[in-house]
Amino acid sequence: MSDPSNQSQQLKSSFSFCPKCCSPGPTILNDRQLLCPACGFQYFFNCAAATGAFLFFKDQLILAVREREPKAGYLDVPGGFLDFNESAEEGLQREIQEELHLHVASLRYFMSAPNDYEYGGVPYKTMDLFFIGYLENVEGIKAADDVRDFVFISPESLDPQRFAFDSTRKAFLCLLAMRKA
Ligand SMILES: [Zn+2]
Secondary structure, eight states, X not given: OOOHHHHHHHHHHTOSBOTTTOOBOOEEEETTEEEOTTTOOEEEOOOEEEEEEEEEEXXXXXXXXXXXXXXXXXXXOSEEEOOTTOOHXXXXXXXXXXXXXXXXXXXEEEEEEEEEEEETTEEEEEEEEEEEEEOSOOTTOOOOTTEEXXXXXXXXXXXXXXXXXXXXXXXXXXXXXXXXX
């Protein structure tokens, strides 16, 4: 969990000028709200929605190796940020297609977890929605877009520290517990 005061400073440093009137130095109201003293504009830092899929093929998880920062080289589930006006299911299918060239017949909602995602030095708060899917075949699988490679791995033999993000790690540990139950 990130330190709230540090989070505020990071958010403030993302905006040196008011996004509306361009006056310098918006002030922090709280950890998700900036106020411009010149024009009164209030900017809210909202949570970005993202998705991820725990995809299984023959009881092995298909995981992506991240190509880009943050956390290049670490493991991740296929998925990503939702586009505007896209449902979580549509966005996830699009990301799975873009990253692995796969289509999953059905995806079942599993759980959600908040995450901190830093991109270009700017911190983003996200809400990651995780789904589970099963593939009959993986014909045509190919790493593309922001995915360097992919691995097939038994969940029970995977070190959770290899995951790029806390939210994915948390969901993975719930998945493991569910398989044991
Ligand atoms: Zn202003």
